[in-house]
Amino acid sequence: MRREDVEMPHVGRWRRGARVSFLAVLILAGATAGAVSAQPQPAKPTPPQPPAQAAPPAASAPPILLGNGPHGAMPATEQLTKLPGLFPKEPDGAPPAGVADSFWKVLVPSDNAFDPKRVALGKKLYFDTRLSRDGTVSCATCHDVSRGFTDRRPTSEGVDGKLGRRNAPTSMNAMFFNTLFLDGRAASLEEQARLPIVNPIEMGMPDGAAVTKAIAAIPEYQRDFQAAYGRAVSYEDIGRAIAAFERTLVFLDAPFDRFTVGEATALSDDAKAGWALFNGKARCSTCHQFSSNSPIGTNNKFHNIGVSARHQDFNKLASKALASLEKSNTKETMDQMALETDLSELGRFVVTRNRSDIGGFKTSQLRNIGITSPYMHDGSMQTLWDVVDHYNKGGEANPFLDGGIEPLALSEREVDQVVAFLFTLTDRRFAEANQKEFDRQRAVAQKNRPFRDEALANRKKLPFEAQK
Numbered sequence: 001m002r003r004e005d006v007e008m009p010h011v012g013r014w015r016r017g018a019r020v021s022f023l024a025v026l027i028l029a030g031a032t033a034g035a036v037s038a039q040p041q042p043a044k045p046t047p048p049q050p051p052a053q054a055a056p057p058a059a060s061a062p063p064i065l066l067g068n069g070p071h072g073a074m075p076a077t078e079q080l081t082k083l084p085g086l087f088p089k090e091p092d093g094a095p096p097a098g099v100a101d102s103f104w105k106v107l108v109p110s111d112n113a114f115d116p117k118r119v120a121l122g123k124k125l126y127f128d129t130r131l132s133r134d135g136t137v138s139c140a141t142c143h144d145v146s147r148g149f150t151d152r153r154p155t156s157e158g159v160d161g162k163l164g165r166r167n168a169p170t171s172m173n174a175m176f177f178n179t180l181f182l183d184g185r186a187a188s189l190e191e192q193a194r195l196p197i198v199n200p201i202e203m204g205m206p207d208g209a210a211v212t213k214a215i216a217a218i219p220e221y222q223r224d225f226q227a228a229y230g231r232a233v234s235y236e237d238i239g240r241a242i243a244a245f246e247r248t249l250v251f252l253d254a255p256f257d258r259f260t261v262g263e264a265t266a267l268s269d270d271a272k273a274g275w276a277l278f279n280g281k282a283r284c285s286t287c288h289q290f291s292s293n294s295p296i297g298t299n300n301k302f303h304n305i306g307v308s309a310r311h312q313d314f315n316k317l318a319s320k321a322l323a324s325l326e327k328s329n330t331k332e333t334m335d336q337m338a339l340e341t342d343l344s345e346l347g348r349f350v351v352t353r354n355r356s357d358i359g360g361f362k363t364s365q366l367r368n369i370g371i372t373s374p375y376m377h378d379g380s381m382q383t384l385w386d387v388v389d390h391y392n393k394g395g396e397a398n399p400f401l402d403g404g405i406e407p408l409a410l411s412e413r414e415v416d417q418v419v420a421f422l423f424t425l426t427d428r429r430f431a432e433a434n435q436k437e438f439d440r441q442r443a444v445a446q447k448n449r450p451f452r453d454e455a456l457a458n459r460k461k462l463p464f465e466a467q468k
Contacts, residue, residue: 071141071157076127079145083123086145086429087248091119096250098257098295107175108247112190112240117228122245124224125238130214131197133204134159139196139242143171148371148430149249154379159204165344167379170372172427173365175247178300182361182377185334185351189246194239195331201339208235251368251427252295259424267424273414274421282391282408282418287363296365297425304359305405306396307376308345314358314400317346325353347377358400370423370434373441384419385445385452393456397463407457 073079093114095104108114125131126139137159142151149170151157156168166182174180180192196202197211205211215221216233225233228241256275258266267275278284288297308314321343325333337343337350348357361377375381381390390396392415394407410418419441426434455461 071137071151071161072153073141073144073151074146076129076138076140079140080127082145090116091248092116096252098252099250100292103293109188109190112244114244114247115228117224118241118244119248120245121221121224121228122241122243124221125242126245128215131203131205131211131238132159133206137203139171139193142168142196142202148172148368148433150372152373154374156202158199158202162201164201164339165341166339166377167374169364170368171246172249172251173296173367174249175243176294176296176365177298177362179362181338182364183334183338183348183351184302184362185331185338189243190236190239191331193242193246194235195335197238198332199335199339211235211238251429253427253429254367255424255426255428256421268420270417270420271424272421274417274419275424277410277414277418278421281414282388282410283404284391284418286404288366296367298363298365300363302348302357302360302362303402303405304347304357304398304400305361305390306359306398306401307361307378307380307390308347308359309396309398309401310380312342312345314346314398317343318349318355318358321346321350322353325350345378356400359398360400360402366422366425368426368430370426370441371430371437373437381451383441383445384422385415385441385449388415388418389449389451389453393451393453394463397466407459409458 091114093116095101099107112118126143129135129138129141131138142156143149144151149172151168153168155166156164158164169182174192175189178184180186180189181195186192186195194208198205198207205214212233212235215238221233225231225237225241229237231237255266255271259272259275278288287299287301287303289299290297294300321337324337324343334350343350346358348360348362349355351357364375369375369384373382373384375384375387381387388410391405392408392410395401395405423434423438453466456463456466
């Protein structure tokens with residue numbers, strides 16, 4: 001939603017077996033957007049239509065459940081029973097549906113080539129709480145299969161019940177990001193997989209040697225590491241194996257995808273109108289682009305949209321961060337700043353020390369967004385209505401607000417339509433959970449819209465007037 005030119009998505013092979021002209025879809029959307037904006041709006045908002053039509057859920061689609069395992073997660077044994085329903089066929093290294101062969105080769109690093117043994121090993125490690133200091137936390141605690149591979153908490157809980165400062169993004173489709181973590185402090189999925197294990201709040205291990213020692217004497221792991229990497233257990237290979245497993249968590253089969261290949265009934269009328277607004281008046285596509293090279297709807301850049309500005313003074317925080325980084329600017333230091341202190345609110349700045357990155361966080365993916373609430377880096381927004389309301393009023397004013405953020409003047413019906421479209425980005429394997437979450441969020445939004453400000457959205461008052 002920045003005021004820069006919208007990048008034209010690369011026209012390519014969107015889904016295997018069916019060529020798609022994404023350009024044609026955008027042209028159609030743009031034409032529709034013009035039609036929508038030219039039509040008179042109804043006097044009273046009407047309830048949005050369901051997010052999708054003719055979207056047959058997979059027979060094994062699991063509902064999202066609040067788990068009763070450690071830290072609220074579903075027990076690992078139960079999470080593991082759900083995976084076969086999501087992946088009836090074992091991953092074989094072929095590009096997932098929707099991903100071109102050439103792009104897939106770029107996404108898989110040469111030092112961690114796809115191997116079923118590596119994936120199987122990574123799957124074990126992903127659920128193994130022995131990688132945490134007190135034996136209560138695994139990757140699956142915060143990236144729970146039953147909760148859209150998130151923990152559905154505002155911020156995550158680690159060892160000893162400690163709360164971090166950041167919301168846990170879903171591990172679905174994570175391999176498509178250029179950088180990992182919300183501030184991009186990890187350059188690869190392998191690096192991202194290792195850091196939470198040694199973070200004092202998350203899994204609490206003191207260092208990589210302690211992580212290796214925790215499992216190196218286990219005969220099963222000794223065999224598995226030899227089979228997967230031809231060597232003994234190491235901290236580096238633990239990260240590689242977890243990353244290999246996470247590269248199989250690809251979920252790109254949504255009603256939106258069926259719509260782009262010509263199935264007009266895959267989206268409701270409200271969702272179609274929302275797609276037109278997404279590319280037009282609502283300006284979502286400025287940062288959330290969909291293309292064959294970015295199928296998850298992100299530009300992989302960092303933006304200050306003002307979420308932290310509601311309760312933080314960026315100038316004071318930046319000064320404090322620079323003083324701390326002068327003493328130590330290691331990855332571990334940045335990791336602790338991100339999860340343990342108020343400096344977390346500085347986002348990308350802690351990584352780059354570039355003033356333009358103050359309060360900037362990575363553009364999130366939109367895939368499966370309907371089932372991965374709450375939203376924003378601090379989990380402060382409960383519904384997608386809150387998110388659209390935030391953008392509609394022009395974000396939160398602050399000295400470092402991204403220059404492209406401005407009021408959108410969306411009507412209530414248009415807000416509903418954008419939300420209806422966003423719910424069509426959920427993979428069909430979660431169709432049932434997606435519909436339940438749509439109903440839940442709509443009920444919440446009908447009672448409370450804390451970020452709605454029609455006066456700001458329509459420029460009837462300006463930010464400085466709103467702060468009086």
